[in-house]
Amino acid sequence: MALRHYILDFNLSAPADYPSTVRGLQSIFQEQEMTETVHDTEGHGYLATFIGKNGRFLLLRLHSHGLVTLDLQCCEGDNTAQVDNLLNALEKKMKSLLHGNIRRVKRLPALTRGAAVDRYWPTADGRLVEYDIDRVLYDEDSAYQNIKILHSQQFGNILILNGDVNLADSDLPYTQAIMGGGKENYTGKEVLILGGGDGGNFAEAVKLKPKMITMVEISFGSLRPVDVLLQGFVMSSPWFWFWTHMRKTCGSVLDNLTGDCYQVLVEDCVPVLKKYVEEGKTFDYVINDLTAVPISTAPEEDSTWEFLRLILDLSIKVLRPTGKYFTQGNCANLTEALTLYEEQLGRLSCPVDFSKEVVCVPSYMELWVFYTIWKK
Amino acid sequence: MALRHYILDFNLSAPADYPSTVRGLQSIFQEQEMTETVHDTEGHGYLATFIGKNGRFLLLRLHSHGLVTLDLQCCEGDNTAQVDNLLNALEKKMKSLLHGNIRRVKRLPALTRGAAVDRYWPTADGRLVEYDIDRVLYDEDSAYQNIKILHSQQFGNILILNGDVNLADSDLPYTQAIMGGGKENYTGKEVLILGGGDGGNFAEAVKLKPKMITMVEISFGSLRPVDVLLQGFVMSSPWFWFWTHMRKTCGSVLDNLTGDCYQVLVEDCVPVLKKYVEEGKTFDYVINDLTAVPISTAPEEDSTWEFLRLILDLSIKVLRPTGKYFTQGNCANLTEALTLYEEQLGRLSCPVDFSKEVVCVPSYMELWVFYTIWKK
Known part of the structure; x- marks a missing residue:
């Protein structure tokens, strides 16, 4: 009570x-x-x-x-x-x-x-906001994080990872922004998606008739790897229920791990990227949908920044000369975090330029910054 | 403190x-x-x-x-x-x-x-939300309502009428939605705007080269009518300061009450509409930006619904056969209010059809419904 x-x-x-x-x-x-x-x-x-x-x-x-x-x-x-x-x-x-x-x-x-259904999910910039949440659909701890899917009257199903609002049925603007803001032509292109387990930009990219999409998402296998290895999400898999609830976002495209123009690798993206660099494999678009930018340079964040820079560096290496790298930054108000991220961009082994866009993602209740990065 | x-x-x-x-x-x-x-x-x-x-x-x-x-x-x-x-x-x-x-x-x-700068402005559906407000720019009582302009770090200047968030610098999606969602051609058209004192859709419509825009806004004159009658907002007018702060929204277009393709009537819109009906004057577009739909049919709201229906009826009468009437409804969650509004549409003297669109207005922190209405 x-x-x-x-x-x-x-x-x-x-x-x-x-x-x-x-x-x-x-x-x-x-x-x-x-x-x-x-x-x-x-x-x-x-x-x-x-x-x-x-x-x-x-x-x-x-x-x-x-x-x-x-x-x-x-x-x-x-x-x-x-x-x-x-x-x-x-x-x-x-x-x-x-x-x-x-x-x-x-x-x-x-x-x-203390209600069974918690309606308070603070913004990234630490403001108190109440959501119109009326049901808890999914609440599980994976090896990496707590995963919740809550139902909002207006935003639809909302994915919340470790207490942070990640993506809701209403949030096509997020997916569009992290794919280049609708200004790119994906037809016949080779695309690499890092993370993005909700399937939002994966499903959207598949619609755009690319030559090949490779998605590398570690957490698919995090709950019961055996179900994932079956190459098809049987009902016994917690991911089956996950995708049942995120269906408006990901459609049916993730029901199988391979298709005509896509493959999902249930792996850590770092060794995959390293292998691509070695093999000389390159992509037209790399979409990093792993996580938001860390918000500080406190000692405990050091490793996060290092990890972020490692992935950035490898991603730029597998980018074709005309290729583009898309990623989310953080909320518009966390200017310090964004500045720190932009400083990292100057420290890569290959020089890059970037642009950024501020986007309203409906369920976030705050404006969000997205980056486009390319080789100089 | x-x-x-x-x-x-x-x-x-x-x-x-x-x-x-x-x-x-x-x-x-x-x-x-x-x-x-x-x-x-x-x-x-x-x-x-x-x-x-x-x-x-x-x-x-x-x-x-x-x-x-x-x-x-x-x-x-x-x-x-x-x-x-x-x-x-x-x-x-x-x-x-x-x-x-x-x-x-x-x-x-x-x-x-109890802080000097109040950051809590609940949504229309009654949820507690905290804004990133850092400054009060304007706070005056007019004859009709309390008018505040507050500065938000991410949304820019926000107009708040009687405690309700009305429009912020970030809210071009509101203006676009109440002008037909970018699907209309305003060139050479005759446009009537009811209300809209923030100047948002007025400024936007002027850019689209219509033949003539008439805006009827009573509250312009509500603070110090004498300043408004000067036909140009001198610095002594509270409205001068108002528009100084809302400049990103309304531009310079409201510095004068008349221009090549527009006129602002500082009047109650009901007698103006009645006069147009008598004269047989008609418009291609009528944009009702007066107020959100009342949220109940409680006795004290009766007069509000009656007023709303009166304006609707008169507006449809001054609409050309191919014309369109645009208006805001209310937040998507107030389904009862929206249903009541749609019932009113069946009770007009001239039969109409309508469509509606759900739009994310950045500073609202809730989805908002907009209507397009036309003669059957």
Whole structure:
């Protein structure tokens, strides 16, 4: 059973008079039969807590700098009309007690805490956002990460890896952006996709009649490799269920690991890339859909940057002179991370140029940066 | 000075043992020199509050159904590294006390309450979302509504009317959608725009070389009509500052109320539409950018629906037989509101058909529905 947490705040022009404000609210608390405790804050304003019926808890703070905050916590099964009435009564009373002194009233949509279906998936730049998630379709730990597929009323099924929103049914703009923003002609081309286990850009690329697409995705095999090795996702495979839920994104193209113009290699991409470099094999397009750019250069991130640079270097080596390398960066607000990434581009064994595009990916709730990189 | 509110929740497989859990956390609270109060919840789990230094307040609840919630409130000036350490210590301790029993740990990005710059602007479907707002550029009450222009790092300047996000610099997709989704040829056409005071679709339409655009926007004159009547927005007009901040959206086209192919009427659109109907004046395109569809049929909304139907009826009357009427609906999740709107379309004096499109408007953080309506 979840907890509903209501927040109601008042910004004042001048600090409120504690005794008269508290006295004014008292009748409401009494009516609710709430038990009051006034706490000693050692000079940090007025603070009282109230325990009511059915596990209701209320916190009233009158801050010394002219802010009044109210928190009301109720159990999920509590009568929401009653709770709304209580909040309305408190808001109305505060307005009449402090009329003229209130600069802003802010009542936030109630937070739902501890619910079976978690609706809060913060953005990459650390903002709190609530999604319209109503169902959990898939929730498994692979050898590499936690994989969730949640259903959003408006975005459709959303893939969430280790708590990060990755791709939803609504997110064709992501797929288009990481394939060159619709400006490329894939017909007859050779394409290498690194990662992209959701199948989004794989399915999209197949439609464009390339000569050959090779997708190298390690995590396909991470849950039960034996199912993957069967070359066809039988129902016993967790990936079968995964793709059942991501079908709007990947279509039926991943039901088999090989087709007329494609092959899926269930392998780590680094040895595959090294082998291609040795063999002199090259591609028209390399699409790196492995992961977003690391967000810092903290020591623990060092290896991530090194890994990223290794893959970049190998990818550029297998790129034809006229070829293009596409990848996601990170959210537009993480300018430091993007700058660090661009610095890496100057440190490759083969000199490159790049362009970037800012794209609105519907389910991300933040703008996202995509890169196109080519040999100088 | 704002309040930072941290939330840290634990979903358990089975209810926690109160005494041992509380005893286990005690050393942390003692180290922080927090004063504890244990409250009688009348059988609704364990609830303790703690008052610490510098106005810190902590609430610990062990709910009887296997949920543990922690709230920590600190003043804005508090040492965030120390606060993070405290939360880390609590999380670590809980994990060691309840290892194996924890199904989920959820730590939300801290809420900032009562800050000068408000970052929380809920979606039309009532979800809590935090924006990357860093500055308030404009905040005035007109005769009709509160008008704010806030600066978002990623979306640019955002116009907020009565607390609803209306249009940001990033939102060309809104303008394109309400002009027919880029599928229309405006060259040589006669266009009527109702509302749209931000100038977005007005500026966009002017670029498309129509014969004549007439925009009817009442609120231009709402703050200081005298400035508007000067036919040119002198610096003394609040609208001058408004358009300074919305310049990326509206360009310079609204610096004057008339131009080669346009005129702006600072009037209520209803009498203007009635006059056009009487005169037999017609248009190729009517763009209704007045307001979103009302979200209910509650009695207080009756007049809103009536107003909406009146404008719709008059607009269809001034539409040429091959003409099109474009308007926004509401967010995709408010299906009831959209259905009600579509019912209105069956009740017009002239029979119409319609199509709708779901569009991602970057700053909205929710998908939005747009309608195209034409005479049968």
